[in-house]
Amino acid sequence: MTTELTPKGRANLQRNAQLRQKENKFIKLQAKEMRTLQFDAEKIEPIVVEFNGKKSQRIRYSVIDPNNGDQEKYLEVSKQTSEVIDTYLMEGHVNLKIQRFGLGIDTRYHITPA
Numbered sequence: 279m280t281t282e283l284t285p286k287g288r289a290n291l292q293r294n295a296q297l298r299q300k301e302n303k304f305i306k307l308q309a310k311e312m313r314t315l316q317f318d319a320e321k322i323e324p325i326v327v328e329f330n331g332k333k334s335q336r337i338r339y340s341v342i343d344p345n346n347g348d349q350e351k352y353l354e355v356s357k358q359t360s361e362v363i364d365t366y367l368m369e370g371h372v373n374l375k376i377q378r379f380g381l382g383i384d385t386r387y388h389i390t391p392a
């Protein structure tokens with residue numbers, strides 16, 4: 279059985295989602311979601327993570343989402359995606375549009391200067 283949410287119920291759920299996102303230190307894009315992020319080339323570090331039981335190297339970028347305040351968060355990407363980001367950073371582009379395609383191991387990112 280399902281019921282339609284009231285406007286107040288929808289507002290409460292939206293507020294909860296915003297609070298969770300604000301407290302989270304990591305940027306997580308959903309499939310087909312696009313965001314513009316401001317990168318800090320001085321705050322990049324390689325990290326090792328475990329994914330599906332395997333350890334792999336990823337690159338952690340310190341970013342700010344200008345549309346959601348000025349709170350610094352982290353974006354962790356594969357070495358392949360990092361190459362694209364680094365190319366734009368080397369050219370002086372610090373604001374990049376990132377769009378996610380796919381889920382899990384099939385995730386790909388499309389990155390362009392903002």
